[in-house]
Amino acid sequence: MARTPSNMLPLGTKAAAFKLPDTVSGKTISLESIRGKKATVIMFICNHCPFVQLINPEIAAIAREYAPKGVAFAAISSNDVEHYPQDAxxxxxxNAAKQGFSFPYLYDETQEVAKAYDAACTPDFYVFDAGLLLVYRGQLDGARPENGIPVTGKDLREALDALLRGEAVSETQKPSIGCGIKWKKQ
Structure with a gap:
């Protein structure tokens, strides 16, 4: 199992605009159309990665818990489906239906959005404030397949809670670890 860390996009970076197809609704979704009043969470995930499979229930739970508080969520898969057809x-x-995702699960066929966010792995989490400035990037929590740490969403929850309280999000942030994004051969 490959262990690729997040690239840790600089805090304060403006969220890159996008328009991507939502695999659930069939609609084209833009960043502006899903933007949250208080925060927007962009997650790079995929179907086949065991790191993502481990945390899918917690991702779904966090979205259900924080959406009523003005936090929007969107998941994006940027993997090369020609070589990884399980991510089609x-x-x-x-998978979105099976996991109970209440947010769009977007397909980044060109991989341009992953590149714009400097995404490196699945899962990779980005939290943007109401002005779409990056305040958190990195791990959901310390859980990884086979490490025995329970999945709690601790790191992401702490960032969201601070933001919702109007406090600065701690700049001490740990990169996510997961499967590398499956880039298309050039």
């Missing part, structure tokens, strides 16, 4: 859009839609 129709299977993304099936």
């Amino acid at each position: 859009p129709e299977l993304m839609a099936e």
Whole structure:
């Protein structure tokens, strides 16, 4: 199992605009159309990665808990589906339903959005404030397959809670670790 860390995009970076197809609704979704009143969480995930599979229930729970508080969520898969067919859009839609995702699960076929966010792995989390400035990037929590640490969403929850209280998010942030994004061959 490859262990690729996040690239840790600089804090304060403005969220890159995007328009991507939502594999669940079939609609094209833009960053502006899903932007939250208080915060926006962009997650790079995929279907097949065991790091993502471990935390899917917690991702779904956090989205249900924080959405009523003005936090919007969107997941993006940027993997090369030619070489990783289990991450194909129709299977993304099936996975979203199975996991109970209440947020769009977007397909980044060109991989341009992953590059704009400097995403490196799945899962990779980005939290933007109401002005779409980056305040958190990195891990959900310390849980990894086979490390025995329970999945709690601690790091992401702490960042969201600070933001919702109007406090600065701690700049002590740990990179996520996961499967590297499956880039298309050039």
